[in-house]
Structures are given as structure tokens and as C-alpha cells.
Amino acid sequence: MHYAEYLKLDQILNAQKLESENQGNPAHDEMLFIIIHQAYELWFKQILFELESIRTIFEKDIVDDQHLGLIVSRIQRINKILKLLVDQVAIIETMTPSAFLEFRDLLNPASGFQSLQFRKLESILGLKKEQRSTVEKKFFNTRLKKHEQVELDKELLKKSLKELIDEWLGRLNLLEFDNFSFWKEFKNTTDQIFESDKNLIKKNSTLDETEKERELLNLSKVKDSFNVLFNDEEYKKQNFTISRQSLLSALFITTYQDYPLMHLPFKIISGFLEMDEFITKWRYAHALMAKRILGQRIGTGGSSGHEYLRKTAERHVLFADFFKLNTFLIPKSQRPELPQKLSDLLSYHFAVKNHGL
Numbered sequence: 001m002h003y004a005e006y007l008k009l010d011q012i013l014n015a016q017k018l019e020s021e022n023q024g025n026p027a028h029d030e031m032l033f034i035i036i037h038q039a040y041e042l043w044f045k046q047i048l049f050e051l052e053s054i055r056t057i058f059e060k061d062i063v064d065d066q067h068l069g070l071i072v073s074r075i076q077r078i079n080k081i082l083k084l085l086v087d088q089v090a091i092i093e094t095m096t097p098s099a100f101l102e103f104r105d106l107l108n109p110a111s112g113f114q115s116l117q118f119r120k121l122e123s124i125l126g127l128k129k130e131q132r133s134t135v136e137k138k139f140f141n142t143r144l145k146k147h148e149q150v151e152l153d154k155e156l157l158k159k160s161l162k163e164l165i166d167e168w169l170g171r172l173n174l175l176e177f178d179n180f181s182f183w184k185e186f187k188n189t190t191d192q193i194f195e196s197d198k199n200l201i202k203k204n205s206t207l208d209e210t211e212k213e214r215e216l217l218n219l220s221k222v223k224d225s226f227n228v229l230f231n232d233e234e235y236k237k238q239n240f241t242i243s244r245q246s247l248l249s250a251l252f253i254t255t256y257q258d259y260p261l262m263h264l265p266f267k268i269i270s271g272f273l274e275m276d277e278f279i280t281k282w283r284y285a286h287a288l289m290a291k292r293i294l295g296q297r298i299g300t301g302g303s304s305g306h307e308y309l310r311k312t313a314e315r316h317v318l319f320a321d322f323f324k325l326n327t328f329l330i331p332k333s334q335r336p337e338l339p340q341k342l343s344d345l346l347s348y349h350f351a352v353k354n355h356g357l
């Protein structure tokens with residue numbers, strides 16, 4: 001095997017055909033423009049490859065515990081790549097708006113809207129057609145080729161990672177154990193915390209009566225927000241996208257993350273949160289870069305440009321429920337104590353003997 005043959009370098013390194021050169025007026029920065037897009041598409045391919053393998057594990061009726069470490073290490077790999085993709089925006093930003101103008105019109109109507117891999121990435125993670133705004137619905141697949149639209153439709157019919165994680169968390173069965181009911185204990189604990197906070201406000205001599213009333217009102221609002229956890233009707237009124245059972249499982253995992261058996265599930269939850277953060281950072285960085293380079297100009301795909309891109313960054317936080325989870329965290333010192341049997345089940349038990357070595 002030869003290096004260049006194995007890596008198909010003759011194909012890859014001959015895949016930068018400058019349209020400006022083709023038209024007899026070479027624009028220096030078009031090389032960078034092509035290479036950076038190709039680099040992004042290659043990394044999208046790797047991310048999709050990793051996500052697909054994670055999906056295969058989650059698709060099983062029983063997610064094998066021995067695969068959890070593998071899932072975590074793949075999530076971590078994806079997040080390292082995503083960080084690179086965010087940082088890479090700085091490279092395209094070295095291109096000035098006027099350098100871009102030298103070849104921009106030659107690209108019409110090609111656009112990022114035609115990145116099938118980006119759409120697949122959104123889809124495998126869990127972005128559904130119906131979550132898109134009216135403007136997005138107009139653009140998200142109509143700029144793709146017919147066979148790409150068919151491929152994307154097929155992808156959209158598959159279960160996304162978000163749905164599979166919701167199912168996995170819902171099945172975890174951590175909340176009831178013998179006579180121990182996590183959410184009942186959790187409610188008792190939070191009721192006690194709120195009661196003690198209430199007394200602290202009432203006794204606070206630095207606050208006048210109006211300030212006390214305001215603080216008490218705020219506290220009762222926070223307490224009400226906790227009710228969504230304990231009541232199906234309240235839960236349904238909020239815009240949660242995973243089941244209440246799954247949210248409570250995620251809360252259990254987060255609350256007892258230091259128990260060895262909860263460690264990997266916690267890393268999975270926080271890994272997807274981090275993934276969401278990187279994608280949102282990329283969306284914002286890309287939107288800002290488009291603003292800087294295009295100003296008020298519309299995109300070559302026909303959108304309003306920066307404004308459109310900024311809105312997608314705001315709208316599409318896929319694991320928003322996991323972000324909300326942190327609202328309900330309580331200090332470790334006050335968390336409900338687990339029954340000994342359950343605590344043992346969630347811990348490793350190595351019989352360590354001192355042989356006097």
C-alpha cells in the first residue's frame with residue numbers, strides 16, 4: 001500500500017477547481033473557500049459516522065452496559081471535532097468581504113442550504129421538520145437535488161438519537177426501588193428546602209416588608225416551577241420534548257452522578273449537552289461571519305442571510321430539556337439518601353486485601 005494511493009490523494013488534491021479560474025479571472029481566495037468547505041464536509045462525514053454507530057447501540061431493546069463507555073468516548077470525539085469546526089470559522093474570516101466579492105456571483109445559486117450532510121446531522125440528532133420555522137420549511141430541503149431530498153426524507157423517518165435517548169432514560173427504572181420512591185423523596189427534600197428559604201427571608205432584618213414580599217413571591221414561583229416534575233398535567237403544559245419519566249431519570253442520574261454506576265450515564269447526558277453547545281456556537285459564529293462578509297446582502301440560497309442564520313441558532317437547541325434539568329438540582333448535602341441496598345447496587349465492590357506486598 002502506498003500513502004497517496006491509500007488516501008486517494010490524487011482525487012482529493014485534484015478536487016479544487018476554481019470557478020474564477022475557469023472563467024479566466026482567477027480569484028486568490030477562492031482556493032481557501034473551496035478547501036474550507038471540503039474540510040467541513042469531511043469532518044461532517046466523520047461526525048455522522050460516529051453518531052450512526054451510537055444510534056445503532058441505542059436502537060437495541062436493551063442498551064448493553066458494556067457499550068456505555070464506548071458511547072462516551074465517541075461523544076467526546078465528536079465534541080473535539082465540533083470544537084475544531086467552531087475554531088475553523090476564524091480561518092474563513094481571514095477572507096475580506098471584497099476578496100469574496102471577486103468570485104461570489106460565480107457561485108450563484110449554490111449555497112450551504114445544499115449541504116446534505118449538515119441536514120442529516122441535524123436530523124440524526126433530533127431536529128424534526130415540524131420544529132422548523134415557516135421560512136426554514138421553505139429552504140431546508142428544496143435546494144437539495146431530488147435524490148438528496150429522498151435520502152433526507154428517509155433519514156427523517158428514522159428514530160433520532162434524541163428519541164432513542166428519551167426511550168432509554170424512560171426505561172432505566174431507577175425511580176422506584178423497594179419502598180424507595182425517588183420523586184417522593186425528592187419532593188419532600190425540595191419542600192423542606194423551600195420552607196427553610198421562606199423562613200430565612202422572613203427573618204432577614206436587612207429586608208423591608210415590600211422587599212420580603214417580593215422575595216417570597218419569587219420563591220413561590222421557583223417552587224411552582226418544580227411542580228412540573230411531580231405532576232403530569234403541569235408537565236404537559238410546559239414545552240418539554242422528552243417524557244416526564246425520562247426527565248426524572250436524568251435528574252436522578254445527575255443528582256447521584258458520583259455513584260460509579262451513574263457516572264457513564266451522566267457523561268452521556270452532559271456529552272450531548274456539550275454537543276448542542278458546540279453546534280449552537282458554530283451556528284452563531286457562522287451567522288456573525290456571514291454578517292461581516294455579506295453585510296445586509298441576502299444569501300446565495302435566497303435567505304435573508306445573517307438574520308436567518310441567527311434565528312436558527314436561537315431556535316435549534318435540541319437537548320434543551322437537559323439544560324432545564326439544572327434548574328432542579330439540589331445540593332449534594334441535601335439530596336435524599338439512597339437505601340443501603342440501592343446504594344450498594346450503584347457502587348463497585350472490589351474486595352481489596354492487603355497482602356503485605
Ligand code: HEM
Pocket residue numbers: 036037040041092100110111112113115118286289290293294298299300301302303304305306308309312
Ligand atoms: C464566506 C463564507 C460564508 C458565507 C458568507 C456564508 C453564508 C451563508 C448564508 C447567507 C447562508 C444562508 C443560506 C443562503 O441564503 O445561502 C448559509 C447557510 C449555510 N452555510 Fe454558509 N457561509 C459561508 C461559509 C460556510 C462554510 C465554510 C460552511 C461549512 C460547511 C458553511 C455551511 C453552511 C450551512 C450548513 C448552511 C445551512 C445552515 C442552515 O440552514 O441552518 N458556510 N451560509
